[in-house]
Amino acid sequence: MNASENSLPARGWILYDGECRFCRNLVARFQPVYESRGFAFSPLQTPWIAAATSLKRDDRPSEMRVWTNDGRDLGGAEAVVFLAGFVWWGKPLRWFAGLPGAKFALRRIYREIATRRSCENGTCPVRSRQI
Numbered sequence: 001m002n003a004s005e006n007s008l009p010a011r012g013w014i015l016y017d018g019e020c021r022f023c024r025n026l027v028a029r030f031q032p033v034y035e036s037r038g039f040a041f042s043p044l045q046t047p048w049i050a051a052a053t054s055l056k057r058d059d060r061p062s063e064m065r066v067w068t069n070d071g072r073d074l075g076g077a078e079a080v081v082f083l084a085g086f087v088w089w090g091k092p093l094r095w096f097a098g099l100p101g102a103k104f105a106l107r108r109i110y111r112e113i114a115t116r117r118s119c120e121n122g123t124c125p126v127r128s129r130q131i
Contacts, residue, residue, distance in 0.1 A: 010038030012068035014083070017061045018043025022117040037086045039066075063114055077103070077110035 014034060017023045031041050044061045063076035074082050081097045084090030096102050
């Protein structure tokens with residue numbers, strides 16, 4: 001279930017690459033957890049979201065995003081660390097992110113995973129564009 005443009009989730013939106021099987025699998029796993037905490041999920045390819053991010057039809061998003069109701073736009077590792085604060089088992093990641101150099105490491109790890117998320121059978125069709 002994806003929220004529509006007209007409904008406003010309590011805390012914000014979690015936006016993901018709807019064309020990526022890896023991303024959709026993560027959504028299936030985490031959607032119940034975060035929807036119960038006031039977030040709605042929607043693919044970045046949803047027309048109103050694609051227009052807001054200037055995502056073109058043939059572009060693939062390079063990272064997931066979180067749009068909060070208070071106006072924050074977080075992407076990639078920063079979005080993951082932000083979301084980690086809403087679940088008890090994510091608190092250690094928030095703590096770790098506060099250590100010197102940890103955010104750099106988390107960004108790098110996120111980027112490595114994101115660039116390989118669609119690699120299957122040794123081919124990697126992901127053509128990403130930073131949004």
